[in-house]
Amino acid sequence: MKRRVLITGGAGFIGSHVVRLFVTKYPDYQIVNLDALTYAGNLENLLDVKDLPNYIFEKGDITDEAFIDQLFGKYQFDGVIHLAAESHVDRSIMDPLAFIRTNVLGTAVLLNTARKYWKDNMDDKLFYHVSTDEVYGSLGEEGFFHETTAYDPRSPYSASKASSDHFVMAYYHTYHLPVIISNCSNNYGSHHFPEKLIPLAIHNIKNNKPVPVYGKGENVRDWLYVNDHARAIDTIFHKGRIGETYNIGGFNEWKNIDLIQLLCRIMDQKLGRPEGTSAQLITFVKDRAGHDLRYAIDATKLNKELGWEPSLQFEEGLEKTVDWYLTNEEWLQHVTSGDYQNYYQEQYQKR
Numbered sequence: 001m002k003r004r005v006l007i008t009g010g011a012g013f014i015g016s017h018v019v020r021l022f023v024t025k026y027p028d029y030q031i032v033n034l035d036a037l038t039y040a041g042n043l044e045n046l047l048d049v050k051d052l053p054n055y056i057f058e059k060g061d062i063t064d065e066a067f068i069d070q071l072f073g074k075y076q077f078d079g080v081i082h083l084a085a086e087s088h089v090d091r092s093i094m095d096p097l098a099f100i101r102t103n104v105l106g107t108a109v110l111l112n113t114a115r116k117y118w119k120d121n122m123d124d125k126l127f128y129h130v131s132t133d134e135v136y137g138s139l140g141e142e143g144f145f146h147e148t149t150a151y152d153p154r155s156p157y158s159a160s161k162a163s164s165d166h167f168v169m170a171y172y173h174t175y176h177l178p179v180i181i182s183n184c185s186n187n188y189g190s191h192h193f194p195e196k197l198i199p200l201a202i203h204n205i206k207n208n209k210p211v212p213v214y215g216k217g218e219n220v221r222d223w224l225y226v227n228d229h230a231r232a233i234d235t236i237f238h239k240g241r242i243g244e245t246y247n248i249g250g251f252n253e254w255k256n257i258d259l260i261q262l263l264c265r266i267m268d269q270k271l272g273r274p275e276g277t278s279a280q281l282i283t284f285v286k287d288r289a290g291h292d293l294r295y296a297i298d299a300t301k302l303n304k305e306l307g308w309e310p311s312l313q314f315e316e317g318l319e320k321t322v323d324w325y326l327t328n329e330e331w332l333q334h335v336t337s338g339d340y341q342n343y344y345q346e347q348y349q350k351r
């Protein structure tokens with residue numbers, strides 16, 4: 001079946017991997033990538049697919065109602081995969097309103113427009129909302145997030161994503177809009193903006209700069225290779241049940257400090273430095289406000305119902321990621337100029 005799919009946030013980290021997978025795997029689909037190209041959106045992420053005949057890029061803001069309406073009119077989408085979002089927790093602490101605007105209002109504008117265009121015929125339509133495991137809050141040392149876990153967001157970022165999830169379900173229950181939500185754990189891989197832990201640490205180690213570890217580095221995250229997340233989104237988009245939520249994760253929990261130690265060992269090997277060199281850059285800094293202790297997500301439903309499972313072991317994925325950053329210096333140089341510099345100067349002045 002031919003489909004006309006809108007992917008929002010397709011120039012971002014996870015979005016670009018989803019766009020690449022869809023345009024190469026489904027040559028019959030028309031894929032429209034809508035991205036506002038703010039600081040973390042970068043068309044360089046898609047240079048290898050930008051000339052494919054089934055790929056179209058549109059620059060625009062999901063909060064701009066008139067623009068979104070005109071876009072739906074122009075392309076008559078039958079599917080939406082919504083990834084556009086402000087995603088960095090530390091930024092949300094500094095500027096919560098930006099997160100409410102994009103993540104809550106932007107999602108509501110998309111939902112409302114999809115409802116307007118699809119209301120007379122909902123057959124074969126799908127609004128797929130890509131969300132986060134952070135909506136479930138913070139775990140103690142035991143247990144997992146399940147699809148039935150009550151929402152308990154604790155940062156402005158996770159509150160904005162939780163709110164957008166609620167709007168998605170409200171449109172399902174109230175207007176019968178065909179929706180699916182997935183909530184995924186921490187991603188890592190190529191094209192990740194170096195404000196997040198793994199690409200920031202790689203960038204800093206390479207440049208002999210301090211690697212900031214918040215608090216004592218005891219916080220735990222569950223890491224998934226970004227290509228595996230993109231594969232999960234593909235599976236859920238095509239086989240998921242309407243009105244359902246699917247958790248995505250790798251059963252791959254790491255304490256931040258253990259992860260950084262592993263990364264330091266890999267970097268020493270790759271850069272030909274004596275073992276232990278990079279670890280000397282580890283610097284414990286002031287903790288993140290309201291820092292969630294542990295995320296761990298149970299992806300059994302996705303595995304049992306739809307047959308998805310991660311394809312890569314963490315060590316292998318991390319090595320591939322390091323290799324990508326070390327061979328794509330131009331990309332790193334480009335994205336670490338401008339806004340990035342201002343942001344980090346501001347961050348470090350505060351410490």
Ligand SMILES: Cc1cn([C@H]2C[C@H](O)[C@@H](COP(=O)(O)OP(=O)(O)O[C@H]3O[C@H](CO)[C@@H](O)[C@H](O)[C@H]3O)O2)c(=O)[nH]c1=O
Nearest residue numbers: 087088089132133134185186195196197212213214219256
């Ligand atoms: C940037 C940075 C982070 N950290 C810590 C904070 C967290 O415990 C852990 C990972 O931080 P981040 O890379 O910012 O990711 P985290 O806050 O977990 O959130 C990520 O994962 C979420 C999914 O769980 C996504 O929804 C978010 O968009 C994504 O940013 O490392 C440090 O210790 N030092 C740092 O410099």
